[in-house]
Amino acid sequence: xxxxxxxxxxxxxxxxxxxxxxxxxxxxxxxxxxxxxxxxxxxxxxxxxxxxxxxxxxxxxxxxxxxxxxxxxxxxxxxxxxxxxxxxxxxxxxxxxxxxxxxxxxxxxxxxxxxxxxxxxxxxxxxxxxxxxxxxxxxxxxxxxxxxxxxxxxxxxxxxxxxxxxxxxxxxxxx
Amino acid sequence: xxxxxxxxxxxxxxxxxxxxxxxxxxxxxxxxxxxxxxxxxxxxxxxxxxxxxxxxxxxxxxxxxxxxxxxxxxxxxxxxxxxxxxxxxxxxxxxxxxxxxxxxxxxxxxxxxxxxxxxxxxxxxxxxxxxxxxxxxxxxxxxxxxxxxxxxxxxxxxxxxxxxxxx
Numbered sequence: 001x002x003x004x005x006x007x008x009x010x011x012x013x014x015x016x017x018x019x020x021x022x023x024x025x026x027x028x029x030x031x032x033x034x035x036x037x038x039x040x041x042x043x044x045x046x047x048x049x050x051x052x053x054x055x056x057x058x059x060x061x062x063x064x065x066x067x068x069x070x071x072x073x074x075x076x077x078x079x080x081x082x083x084x085x086x087x088x089x090x091x092x093x094x095x096x097x098x099x100x101x102x103x104x105x106x107x108x109x110x111x112x113x114x115x116x117x118x119x120x121x122x123x124x125x126x127x128x129x130x131x132x133x134x135x136x137x138x139x140x141x142x143x144x145x146x147x148x149x150x151x152x153x154x155x156x157x158x159x160x161x162x163x164x165x166x167x168x169x170x171x172x173x174x175x
Numbered sequence: 176x177x178x179x180x181x182x183x184x185x186x187x188x189x190x191x192x193x194x195x196x197x198x199x200x201x202x203x204x205x206x207x208x209x210x211x212x213x214x215x216x217x218x219x220x221x222x223x224x225x226x227x228x229x230x231x232x233x234x235x236x237x238x239x240x241x242x243x244x245x246x247x248x249x250x251x252x253x254x255x256x257x258x259x260x261x262x263x264x265x266x267x268x269x270x271x272x273x274x275x276x277x278x279x280x281x282x283x284x285x286x287x288x289x290x291x292x293x294x295x296x297x298x299x300x301x302x303x304x305x306x307x308x309x310x311x312x313x314x315x316x317x318x319x320x321x322x323x324x325x326x327x328x329x330x331x332x333x334x335x336x337x338x339x340x341x342x
Contacts, residue, residue, distance in 0.1 A: 082254055086332065094295065094296065099308060109316055
């Protein structure tokens, strides 16, 4: 009975480990955010797999075992993706940046003040620095070229999903 | 295996409802609409199954398995909803990568010309206003109640997880 519940909550335990490892890596070991994310993700996955392996019912059929591992594995991946997306939003999202700027302003901000705090130039520079740092873009002799294709593949996948969801979709929005 | 199949079935149903609904009208607040769809559709499906007397899958599952199914469903639904914000509007970073892929050898000036005009900032402010996260009062933007909650949540997370300044 206890094993069944431990199995159920294995992905949550993994996610908790992931979060704690991230905090530890950033605050104690001062690792870069990207490295802290990978450490947290891997340790969380390891703990999830460990909890599953230690509590998996011995009498289960091969089909049930496969189903159990896939369900719990996918659950951990989905939770870890949610955590990554949450952190990533904090670091890259324009909308979150604007919300946080407005939170720290006492009387709100005009459009010009918002643009002044975060100019279009800064918007572009930050992205170019991140892309160069991650190796996705390379600046050679004053000209940019792709350093890696992975973001391009991601963009193509999203375009396919966009086509599936919005093809034939209504153009008008309610309200 | 029953949990996995039931979970996939439960996820497929709201996705189909979304596809059908989006062909009739696209909600103004798409993320909120998705949240409503992903909460209501499985509840309605389970209710309909009970009423028409179809074999009840849930009755064959233990309490722990039902919770496992719920965690699987909620985490995968949230993953899709998070991903949807990138589907709804192309991320600026991906737009830059896509632009460079189409125009190899582009210079810094080309990128500034394309992305340095502030169009992205304007469109994001419009999105925030449309979602009622911010409201405009006499020419100044202020946080709405939902925007206030979100901003505080992300501000606290920024401190807790030691993140770099965003944007």
